[in-house]
Amino acid sequence: MQKVRKRNEKNSIGVAAFLKRDFLRNKYKYLMVLPVIIWYILFCYKPMYGVIIAFKDFSPSKGIMGSDWVGFKYFAEFFGSVNFVRIFTNTIKLSFYNLIFSFPLPVILAVLLNEVKSKIFKSTIQTISYFPHFISMVVICGMVTQFCAMDGMIGKLFALITGQKEALLQNAKYFRTIYIASEIWQQTGFNSIIYFAALCSVNDELYEAAALDGAGRIQKIIHVSIPSIAPTIIIMLILKVGQIMNVGSEKVILLYNPLTYETADIISSYIYRVGLQEFNWSLSTAVGLFNNIINIVCLVSINAISKKVSETSLW
Amino acid sequence: MKKRLALVLAGVLTVSALAGCGGKTTEKGNVEVGEAKYGTTYPIETDETLTMWANYTLDPKYKKFEEQPLAKELEKRTGIKVEYTIPTGDAKEQFNLMVASGDYPDIIAYDWYNCMGSPTRAIEENIIIPLNDIIDAYAPNVKKILDSREDKKNFMSDNGDIYGFPSFTEHPAQMMYTGPIIRADYLEKFGLEIPQSLEEWDNVLRTFKANGVENPLTFVGKTLASDKTETFVFGAFNTAYRYYVNDEGKMTYGPIEPEFKQAIEFLHTWYKDGILDPEFASVDDDIVQKKITDGRAGVCIQYVSRIAKWNGAATNGAKFEGAPYPSHKSGEKAEFGQLGSGGTGKYGAITTACDDVELAAKFLDYGYTEDGIKLFNYGIEGETYNIKDGVACFTDEYLNDFDQLNPFTSLHLTFHEVNRFNQRNMMPEQQEALVRWETNMAKHLVPAITPTSEESDATLSKENNIKTYVEEKVLKYITGYESMDSYDEFVAEIKNMGIDEVLKIKQAQLERFNNR
Incomplete structure (x- = not known):
């Protein structure tokens, strides 16, 4: 696509003419992508106008258009609420730590497995590490609860190391650790797929050339493997940062209890409670909108930084 | 990872979008009670199909509620075909989305106290219609029971609106x-x-x-x-x-x-x-x-x-x-x-989207006929129960395994007999x-008080904030994560969060209830 566009710019044909030619040339590809575009319009763009209920006092009987405007009332209510500072910092912290600890692992896994020569060993490890990703969240959280109970696997291990029995899920201090550790367990294998794919496309000649230059295994990883997948890593990082505020409420709601609200209550669990449990649609939309604005700001800034520093960026 | 949030938002927004398109025009209380089209005997002859959203549990043995013996038997006896929607997972969440969508079925069976504060609000928000005239005209069986009850005021709002077909219990002890x-x-x-x-x-x-x-x-x-x-x-x-x-x-x-x-x-x-x-x-x-x-x-x-x-x-x-x-x-x-409070629990309400109010009322009213009460309480005669000396007795098979009985019976939107309760806890x-x-x-029990919309607006978010705060603190004090020294500040903070105002409003609701 990019090459086509460049050539096209050189020839300085008008956009409409270009589109027409491109369409004729690739009509089946356009046809294939059509359902996706329709899906996006229906489920991502069309509902967007509903965001205005963040500025309205939404009542189902009046509908979105008919409800009364209230301006920034719900934003003010959210910023002024007793929980605002706590859930805001909890969200950032949970997400940030999660990024730091769980982001590098799939890269490391992929690079290490790439070095393994035995095909059977490789695919066994891959299957085992993908597996937790496909278990439903409810089951995963049930398992985590069991493991972290006093007489659970991890609970017993903890007692052995520290010498004291403790209900781990009841202590706010451990919530983030448990959350992130289970996140790593669940997602590392699956997230490494994209890096595997990137590593597969590295030209073998590069490794041969490095070997000729006398590079050992570690040096090959550092000077060939990692630089080759660096653009993929950066793009993934940008995407992750763009979702910094979007920590899913599902897992948090399944794992937290009032004793751990202190570290566990986050914006999305708050939206869930307010919007779906208290029927306050406008407030929860306002909070969601605020959340997404921060995400966009993060995404745009990290993209700009990356563009400057590494010349890799989303746009 | 962020799917939930996206889902929640997309869900709320998508369905809201639909609400915007197909806005309802029915004015509150503007339901005309016309001449009865259908006779007074069951089964009723009709080709129409009713839709019902019911917060019931679907027995894992059946794929759809329509396939459960209770639903089949109801269709056979009333002659009315009903398409059920049974929420899976968090019922309140799904109820909420349905309400926000503005796309209602004919009948909703739900605990209306769990809806934006009160059933009064559900009427004011044009979700459901007051049923007083409709029950007078089309539902003699529920009317008979309602009028005979000493605790009749439990089943209506302050202004006398009947908002749904209730779930009656024969004896208050059944609520324990x-x-x-x-x-x-x-x-x-x-x-x-x-x-x-x-x-x-x-x-x-x-x-x-x-x-x-x-x-x-x-x-x-x-x-x-x-x-x-x-x-x-x-x-x-x-x-x-x-x-x-x-x-x-x-x-x-x-x-x-x-x-x-x-x-x-x-x-x-x-x-x-x-x-x-x-x-x-x-x-x-x-x-x-x-x-x-x-x-x-x-x-x-x-x-x-x-x-x-x-x-x-x-x-x-x-x-x-x-x-x-x-x-x-x-x-x-x-x-x-x-102890459960009389008058709370599930009510079968008729929505503003219902075109054939008479049919819906008659369908719901069947649950309060003599045969209907037997069906809802005991299931199908000869299969799940037999009549001995004029008393319904479960057959041994079901008496020993009450879980098996679930698809045959329902204790909602009917009259829950004490005889069933006793056999259940024999x-x-x-x-x-x-x-x-x-x-x-x-x-000490708080009765079925009905807050007005203004009252709900004033108290709902305060109550919820207080609840979250108190839940956390109480557990911290019990476990000792926080020392009791700060208890006075805890109480002061609850007051600061507006508990006095909440209590004042609730007191007014209680007085209105007592004066009904």
Whole structure:
């Protein structure tokens, strides 16, 4: 696509003419992508106008258009609420730590497995590490609860190391650790797929050339493997940062209890409670909108930084 | 990872978008009661299909509610075809999305107190219609029962609106179904009596502990303020972990009362001494059941039906009995206990989207006919029950396994007979438990008050903020993560969050209710 566009710019044909030619040339590809575009319009763009209920006092009987405007009332209510500072910092912290600890692992896994020569060993490890990703969240959280109970696997291990029995899920201090550790367990294998794919496309000649230059295994990883997948890593990082505020409420709601609200209550669990449990649609939309604005700001800034520093960026 | 949020938002927004397109135009209360099209006898002849959203449970044996024997039998007897939508997962969440979508079925069976504050609001928001005229015209059976009830005012709002077809119980005692359950075999083994006062309870639990019972007392603490546990221990201090009516007839919120502090201190001692399960804040219902049946725990707070179930399945010599709620003094009944409030629960409401109100009313009214009551309570004659000497008796197969009965019966939108309740809890231990669990709760119970929209707007978010805050703090005080020294600040903060205003509004609602 990019090459086509460049050539096209050189020839300085008008956009409409270009589109027409491109369409004729690739009509089946356009046809294939059509359902996706329709899906996006229906489920991502069309509902967007509903965001205005963040500025309205939404009542189902009046509908979105008919409800009364209230301006920034719900934003003010959210910023002024007793929980605002706590859930805001909890969200950032949970997400940030999660990024730091769980982001590098799939890269490391992929690079290490790439070095393994035995095909059977490789695919066994891959299957085992993908597996937790496909278990439903409810089951995963049930398992985590069991493991972290006093007489659970991890609970017993903890007692052995520290010498004291403790209900781990009841202590706010451990919530983030448990959350992130289970996140790593669940997602590392699956997230490494994209890096595997990137590593597969590295030209073998590069490794041969490095070997000729006398590079050992570690040096090959550092000077060939990692630089080759660096653009993929950066793009993934940008995407992750763009979702910094979007920590899913599902897992948090399944794992937290009032004793751990202190570290566990986050914006999305708050939206869930307010919007779906208290029927306050406008407030929860306002909070969601605020959340997404921060995400966009993060995404745009990290993209700009990356563009400057590494010349890799989303746009 | 961020899917949930996206889903929530997309969900709310998508369905709201739909609401924008197909806005309703029906004006409130503008339902005309025309001439009856259908006769007064069932089955009714009609080709129309009704749609119903019902917060019922779908038996795992069936794919659709329509396939369950109850639904099939109802269709056969009333002649009315109904398409059911049964929420899976969190019913409140799905109800909420349906409401926001503005796309309603003909009938919604739901606990309307759980909807934006009150059923009054559901009428004002144009979701459902007041049924007074409709019931007068088309639903003689429910009208007969309603008019005969002394507690009729429980089933309508302050201004006399009937907002749904209620779920009646024959006797108030049927609203009591949970309480403390104790390992009677332990009592025997250690030479103890069934405890009554808090002091006796303390002694029993400490003896359990001394004899190697790991967690003498366990319950699901995550939901401490739920009707299973909110009164246990608190009741001995003459308060409860909830809103209640105090001895002077005033609305009260337990946590701001001085007695509540004493109860928390007491629970903290139990927690510190290992009497109370150290994991009580993170255990769930399954773990509690496991702990009590395998003997790690000696006391839990659970449903009366479990007594029979556990006793039937016990292989380790375990024996389960109900024990009274701890009272202040020995020989006295406890002040607080679990008791459902009359007039709450599920109501079958007719929505503003219903085109054939008469048909919907007649369908719902069947549940209150003599045959309908039999069907809802006992299932199908000859299959699940037989009539002996004029009394409906479950067949042995179903009597011994009540879970099997679920797809045949429903205790919602009908008249729940005490005969069924008694057969359900026929085991002597269960009967005994129900007697032991009796308390003076009836006079403390908050009745079916109906807040107005303005009142809900003023109190809902305050109440919820307070609830979250209190839940967290109470557990912290019990576990000792936070010292009791800050308790006064805790109470001050609840006041700061507006509890006084909430109580004032609730008091007004209570007075309106009493004056109905």
